[in-house]
Amino acid sequence: MSIGNSVIDVHAHLYPSSFPNKQINQILIRAQNVNVASVVAVSETLEDAKSIFALKNDLSIPLDLREMIEPCAGLHPVTPQGAKSVVKLDQVNGILEFIKEKSSELVGIGEVGMDFTPHVLNNAINAHPELKLTKEDLKSIQRDIFIRQIALSLQLDLPLNVHSRSAGHYVLDCLRDYGARKVVMHAFNGQIKYAKRGVEMGFYFSIPPEVVYLPQKQKLVEAIPLSNILLETDAPALGPENGVDNEPDSIVFSIKEIARIKQIPIDEVIRQTTQNAYKLFPRIKKINIT
Template sequence: MTRSNLTDAHAHLCDAVFDTDRDRVLARAQAAGVGAVVTVGETLADARRNLDLAAAFPMLKAAAGLYPTILDPDQADEMMAFIRHNRRHLVAIGEVGLDYWVVKADSEKALQREIFTRFVALSRELDLPLNVHSRSAGRHAVALLLDNDATRVQMHAFDGKAGAALPAVEAGYFFSIPPSIVRSRQKQKLVKQLPLSCLLVETDSPVLGPEGQTRNEPANLTVSIGAIAQIKAVSEAAVVEAVVENTRRLYGKF
């Protein structure tokens, strides 16, 4: 079966773990049918690196965002200025969002929500998709997105229950599924209950691979495809067709 034009919708190809063999990693991805990789960032240094990498490797599509555990309004200001300045070179704002697994104090959660809300507004202003982190905060992230009229949204590696995801599905948001689905009952249950029309695929490389202690890479996108096909009882070709179309609906043509 030909897997043409698959997009890894969330990966960290700027990570230093790829510095010695990034070209070979991308060659393996292409051989597996991956045509594009949305390379997200967590800091301003990541964002700059992503732009440089996208210029060097055309299959990489740069995103810029501030990781949710960075509770610094000044860094948020700098990141938003960077995104505005580089709008035409970016395909998404990400990763941004909420993380209640790390952030526990109510005051810090409030600041985290404030920063995320500003990125949601920036997404609407610039018409850029949001690539959203929501660890242990899925229901809260979805509610904030809906309350702030977010329209172009990818929920990355969503770890909540399907019930928390359904309002986002109704709003037209997408959910990207990593290869770790083969070892995650939660993600298997999520995929079983969500419609194929809202699914994307990602790797979150270098983490969330099919084996927990092994470096993940975009070629493993095929693992996500196979798992979704098995759970939904459809062909891999049908999954590929759906996720390619879903990616186009969210991101347009790269």
């Protein structure tokens, strides 16, 4: 499955730990074959961010493929190990210093945000019983970490790539209260009324391939103007088939489903979302669009 004009994936976890059984250069070739021009690679940890830059400098990967990778760096609210939030407190300074050090090479800060999913909070409490933390304590920790990354985004004039699972309106309130200006809400799963509030604040919403089977994402596409929509894959998650590894080449499913829902040509989806991506992420290498 291919598309006619080049497109941009604004949110993917493109580093070896996300794809332990695949080669990143082969993933990029498959993306290139369906005309993906750029992949905005987001990190969850400092180690992930360093991995993204290692790929950018890996001479075993052809230059045209390395140039597809557009790096972000940020601290995700949930750790991969399952011990949530609390362990991140001692990681904040490291990621902030890394972002400052690499600021001229980054296209944005992310993946950042808050995650109030009940099992996430429960796992954190169970992982650290000695701390006697409540769910409200954990939410406060996430919020503090998020605020520090918002402040740095404003200082460096870099857009934010934002996670908000089960915390949509709290995240939007935080972004508003602390003056965030350039924002993409990745895979937003909150209520439509809150998404519309985000649009009023000038924020973008990126649509993953899971939109082909999730009514909530379909309603989001229907409610959000095309001028505020971006394309993402969130590779290796949120693919068009639940439970199967997702790659950036599956962005074609997002495009076609948006076109179907909006009842507009595929080329219009590509043209507008690419323009939107360049507007939010002006450091992304430009490609010709018609």
